[in-house]
Amino acid sequence: xxxxxxxxxxxxxxxxxxxLSRYFLPLLRETPTEAQIVSHRLMLRAGxxxxxxxxxxxxxxxxxxxxQKIEQIVREEMNRxxxxxxxxxxxxxxxxxxxxxxxxxYGKEMLRIKDRHERELLYGxxxxxxxxxxxxxxxxxxxxxxxxLYHTQWKFRDEVRPRFGVMRGREFLMKDAYSFDIxxxxxxxxxxxxxxxYLRMFARMGLKSIPMxxxxxxxxxxxxxxxxxxxxxxxxxxxxxxDLLDMPIPGEDTDFDSDLEPIIKGRTDLYAATxxxxxxxxxxxxxxxxxxxxxxxxxxxxxxxxxxxYSAPMKAVVAGPDGKEVPVEMGSYxxxxxxxxxxxxxxxxxxxxIVWPEPVAPFGVGLVxxxxxxxxxxxxxxxxxxxxxxxxxxxxxxxxxxxPGAKFASMDLIGLPWQVVVGPRGLEKGLIEIKNRKTGAKExxxxxxxxxxxxxxG
RNA sequence: CGGGGCGUGGCGCAGCCUGGUAGCGCAUCUGCUUUGGGAGCAGAGGGUCGUGUGUUCGAAUCACACCGCCCCGACCA
Numbered sequence: 153x154x155x156x157x158x159x160x161x162x163x164x165x166x167x168x169x170x171x172l173s174r175y176f177l178p179l180l181r182e183t184p185t186e187a188q189i190v191s192h193r194l195m196l197r198a199g200x201x202x203x204x205x206x207x208x209x210x211x212x213x214x215x216x217x218x219x220q221k222i223e224q225i226v227r228e229e230m231n232r233x234x235x236x237x238x239x240x241x242x243x244x245x246x247x248x249x250x251x252x253x254x255x256x257x258y259g260k261e262m263l264r265i266k267d268r269h270e271r272e273l274l275y276g277x278x279x280x281x282x283x284x285x286x287x288x289x290x291x292x293x294x295x296x297x298x299x300x301l302y303h304t305q306w307k308f309r310d311e312v313r314p315r316f317g318v319m320r321g322r323e324f325l326m327k328d329a330y331s332f333d334i335x336x337x338x339x340x341x342x343x344x345x346x347x348x349x350y351l352r353m354f355a356r357m358g359l360k361s362i363p364m365x366x367x368x369x370x371x372x373x374x375x376x377x378x379x380x381x382x383x384x385x386x387x388x389x390x391x392x393x394x395d396l397l398d399m400p401i402p403g404e405d406t407d408f409d410s411d412l413e414p415i416i417k418g419r420t421d422l423y424a425a426t427x428x429x430x431x432x433x434x435x436x437x438x439x440x441x442x443x444x445x446x447x448x449x450x451x452x453x454x455x456x457x458x459x460x461x462y463s464a465p466m467k468a469v470v471a472g473p474d475g476k477e478v479p480v481e482m483g484s485y486x487x488x489x490x491x492x493x494x495x496x497x498x499x500x501x502x503x504x505x506i507v508w509p510e511p512v513a514p515f516g517v518g519l520v521x522x523x524x525x526x527x528x529x530x531x532x533x534x535x536x537x538x539x540x541x542x543x544x545x546x547x548x549x550x551x552x553x554x555x556p557g558a559k560f561a562s563m564d565l566i567g568l569p570w571q572v573v574v575g576p577r578g579l580e581k582g583l584i585e586i587k588n589r590k591t592g593a594k595e596x597x598x599x600x601x602x603x604x605x606x607x608x609x610g
Numbered sequence: 611c612g613g614g615g616c617g618u619g620g621c622g623c624a625g626c627c628u629g630g631u632a633g634c635g636c637a638u639c640u641g642c643u644u645u646g647g648g649a650g651c652a653g654a655g656g657g658u659c660g661u662g663u664g665u666u667c668g669a670a671u672c673a674c675a676c677c678g679c680c681c682c683g684a685c686c687a
Binding site: 324 | 611616620621622623636637644645646647648649678679680681682683684685686687
């Protein structure tokens with residue numbers, strides 16, 4: 153019963169067994185004791201992930217779909233901003249890290265491994281060294297710049313204390329991009345492109361992200377912003393001007409080759425800092441009292457400019473217009489893809505469960521058959537399922553024999569944006585019910601009207 | 611890495627103090643009745659009590675060691 157149907161745009165999430173009776177959706181009725189924060193609890197209860205070891209998770213079907221949706225949005229915005237996707241391995245050679253001097257500097261967070269030949273390897277916590285090595289092997293001239301290479305790959309950082317589920321795991325999926333430019337001015341333009349791409353991608357996921365000046369940490373460099381999503385359970389204290397919450401998001405038609413500085417400046421002119429770099433005196437001097445926001449936030453991305461920190465020791469040089477070789481100016485740009493799943497839930501849930509923003513929802517529609525086995529109800533559901541799926545909607549069809557109450561509770565828990573409820577009682581009047589998960593609004597209408605309403609929304 | 615706590619059927623827990631051969635709720639399976647916001651009755655299956663060593667006639671229970679996990683703090687996408 154694998155369906156082969158025309159798809160709109162997305163190819164990564166394939167259409168196949170979406171009948172709940174044939175799916176794998178292990179829901180938990182009770183909350184596991186180990187989960188303390190709401191996103192972790194909901195991820196376990198809704199069957200998104202399973203913990204396999206401290207800070208290490210298996211992604212179950214529903215969670216994996218969300219992860220893929222997020223990854224795809226990140227990919228689209230990176231490509232739009234002119235970055236080029238590659239895929240680097242998880243394991244790296246220790247020698248590469250000795251070139252930059254970080255093999256000894258990185259400490260116990262880096263998982264070090266020996267293969268059967270006693271060769272020293274490591275499970276990559278980040279990829280500056282490797283991408284610099286790739287770049288220097290092929291690029292010789294400034295004419296090939298600017299260049300931005302990115303990949304989305306599993307990282308491992310042996311955190312002392314993993315916690316909060318996927319928000320602070322040891323193994324995590326990260327998109328990391330690396331820009332290469334001939335001089336500082338060009339590097340700044342690359343930085344700006346990523347800054348704008350980040351504003352767009354987080355907004356597309358239904359998040360309000362605020363770029364804040366931040367410390368550069370072990371990555372190095374002297375210019376950095378963290379993209380913060382406000383949440384009470386956030387790990388960092390943050391301080392900013394309230395107007396940053398409602399700034400317009402650059403449109404899809406943004407020309408990434410144009411001067412983006414005005415967009416950046418409009419934001420960086422307003423005070424925004426994480427607690428690490430916070431200056432209370434400046435905060436009070438620059439921000440009127442009624443505009444001061446001090447809150448907690450989750451870091452979902454960070455952008456760095458670090459110049460020649462890696463290119464100089466690793467000899468990644470290109471010839472400039474004058475024929476002289478200079479080390480390239482670099483920046484790196486990370487997005488915590490797996491962390492975002494938790495961050496989105498922190499930002500969007502209620503007492504009944506998750507409330508997925510439509511663009512990242514594992515399925516767009518949950519179809520609830522209130523009386524599986526009843527010929528008329530089954531037929532109506534089959535019809536709806538086929539029509540919605542043909543129109544490009546991802547539909548999860550609950551065709552199980554559970555009782556209605558249990559089905560409603562499950563649908564609310566997994567948080568699909570729309571629920572289509574079909575039962576014999578309504579069908580007698582030719583009506584089915586549509587429920588919006590976010591608002592809770594329910595509406596009765598004909599099957600045709602429901603199909604129209606749900607598919608018009610793209 | 612410092613401090614605290616917890617490991618008992620799939621999940622949540624009781625039993626441990628005071629040693630006597632494992633129990634409750636939910637879930638699962640079967641049957642019947644039910645079916646518009648987490649149904650009822652009847653029956654059934656499922657546990658090396660985290661691991662090891664010791665004490666004892668006897669250990670889930672006492673002692674020691676180890677492993678795993680969680681929470682607070684210091685550190686990080």
